[in-house]
Amino acid sequence: MSRITVWGWGDKYEAARANSESCIEKFWREATKECHIALVGKDRREGIIFGIDVYTDDPRSVGFLVERLLSLALTGKNKVYEITMEFLMEEASYKEHLKTLEEIEKEYEILTGMCIEKVKNDPRVKPLTDGREILVFPDMNLFVELEPEYGLRMTVGAFHFNFNEMLEFIRFLSENLIKNKLAKRILGYGLSLDIDRLEVSDVDVTEDEVLVDLVASESKNLRSENY
Amino acid sequence: MGGGSLIDQYASRFREGKLFLTEREKECYKKAYREIMDFGEYKVGVTESGEYELFRGNDVISTFAEARIKEDRILFPLSHGTLLEVYSSGIREILTPEKAELCGLIAAEGSLSPYEGESRQIFFHSADMELIERYIELFEKVYNRSPHIYCGKGEFIAGIKDKRAYYDLREIGAKTGPYRYHVPLEHLDEDGIKAYLRGFFSGDGSVARHGRYSIKLRISSKYGDCLEEVREALVKIGFQPSEVRLDKTYGTHYLEIYAQDRIRFIKEIGSYSPAHVEKFEEFLKAYEEGKLKGGRPKKG
Structure with missing residues (x-):
């Protein structure tokens, strides 16, 4: 079954819970194993695109979860694009190999080192170095997995080019989820950054830095299902 | 009060027959109007009392009490933030x-x-x-x-x-x-495009910190086809933004204003978002101090 949008826009916040509960009534079957609730939004401050994903096998918790997630995401100058629901006939919850905060920071450091190696001889970068430090800004996904109070699995993810801003943002959202008793604790972190697919998008120079933007080559001219 | 344009009235009053009208048209125009602006198919006559008559051939289309005269066009205010633009290729309604x-x-x-x-x-x-x-x-x-x-x-x-x-x-x-949304490019002149982009960027643009002194400008949208129209607007006024890109994880789209266009974007388009304005000011200060390549060198 495709995703169903239960909230999209406006000030009728209560519609999110009502719509999600109607969906449960209509589409939750005996064979349904899990419901995947996905919220997508944007941090208006830095332009970080973020998502909160919750998987639950308890249909009674869905309405409450949707309502609380929306409320939490809207605070802090965020824009919520949509909340969707998807009914899964097979168990989708699984444990990824999660890393600690220190490990993920180390991993990012190694990956940026590899990115610098990749771009330092690029004809658009090399002539500009002249003793300047090369800094890379690759588009990437960073996520944190939380132990949920309700449901089976909860993740907060972000898409952006600034690792530190993303980390600060998803940690802030995670702490709010814990404070609001939707999650118990942070289980670990994950980072998705495919260096092989990255290519130079733009180069910026300051008095002591060369700033190289990197984007995934396949992100160009691609159309999502919403396009 | 006679009917038709001032040129018709003048021709009629002084018995200028049709055979002579064409030959003496220019002279009649001069006598009927204080000034004539020629936009090819359309002409605008300014009467002695300061009103504007828009006509095609000898037919008056409309009269206006006021007008904004630009280098190669003339704008007449209509209702609700709309202007009638008369230019060499014709007429169209544009947004203020x-x-x-x-x-x-x-x-x-x-x-x-x-x-x-x-x-x-x-x-x-x-x-x-x-x-x-x-x-x-x-x-x-x-x-x-x-x-x-x-x-x-x-x-x-x-x-x-x-x-x-x-x-x-x-x-x-x-x-x-x-x-x-639809970017109404068919109703926007250059000033209108810049104003539209200012409004749009104030809401859906982002100014992210980039290195120690620099910033990165992005515009994001849920739908790529809508964002393509924003891109078209940028290109139409001479910017060279990135292509519209898809973030596959969340299905949203974004484009970037490249470093080469950043100063021009800030100065000609800008934003009313206080967070943007603050970062623009910091960035421009660094630029003025010569901390960015291409920035002005320090005075003295």
């Missing part, structure tokens, strides 16, 4: 910069609600009161009505029930559905 900016704001953070149904309401959402105030100022200028403000969750909302404004904005395509 105020209305264009209002449309940009609505495209980014507004809604026409419901898209089908009974009540005709226009909403604008923002977490910044400064943007809400700017929206209300523009709405008042264009429609002479004042939206009321109320608090939503984590944001302010300016809302108004106004059928006339609702249908006007809907016809322009300011908002065509949740997160969907």
Whole structure:
């Protein structure tokens, strides 16, 4: 079954819970194993695109979860694009190999080192170095997995080019989820950054830095299902 | 009072027959109007009393009490933030910069609600009161009505029930559905495009820190086809933005203003978002101090 949008826009916040509960009534079957609730939004401050994903096998918790997630995401100058629901006939919850905060920071450091190696001889970068430090800004996904109070699995993810801003943002959202008793604790972190697919998008120079933007080559001219 | 254009009246009054009219047309024009502006198919005559007559051939299309005369065109104010533009290729209705900016704001953070149904309401959402105030100022200028403000969750909302404004904005395509919009390029001149982009960027643009002194400008949208229209608008006024890119994880789209266009974007388009303005000021200061390549060297 495709995703169903239960909230999209406006000030009728209560519609999110009502719509999600109607969906449960209509589409939750005996064979349904899990419901995947996905919220997508944007941090208006830095332009970080973020998502909160919750998987639950308890249909009674869905309405409450949707309502609380929306409320939490809207605070802090965020824009919520949509909340969707998807009914899964097979168990989708699984444990990824999660890393600690220190490990993920180390991993990012190694990956940026590899990115610098990749771009330092690029004809658009090399002539500009002249003793300047090369800094890379690759588009990437960073996520944190939380132990949920309700449901089976909860993740907060972000898409952006600034690792530190993303980390600060998803940690802030995670702490709010814990404070609001939707999650118990942070289980670990994950980072998705495919260096092989990255290519130079733009180069910026300051008095002591060369700033190289990197984007995934396949992100160009691609159309999502919403396009 | 005679009918027709001043040239017709003059010709009739002084018995200028049709055979002679063509030959003496220029002379008649000179005598009938203080000034004649020629836009090819269309001409505009300025009467002695300072009114403007727009005519095609010898047929008066309309008269106007005021006009804004530009280098190669003339603009006549119409109602609700619309102008009639007369230029060498013809005539068209364009939006005033105020209305264009209002449309940009609505495209980014507004809604026409419901898209089908009974009540005709226009909403604008923002977490910044400064943007809400700017929206209300523009709405008042264009429609002479004042939206009321109320608090939503984590944001302010300016809302108004106004059928006339609702249908006007809907016809322009300011908002065509949740997160969907149309950039009315067919009704925007260069000033209008810049104003529209200012409104849109204030709502859906982002200014992210980039290195120690620099910033990165991005515009994001849920729908790529809508964002393509924003890109087209940027290209039309000489910017070279990135292509529209897809973030596959969350299905949203974005484009970037490259470093080469950043200063021009800040100076000619800018933003009313206080967070943007703050970062622009810091960035321009670094630029003036020569901390960015291409920036002005330090004085003295």
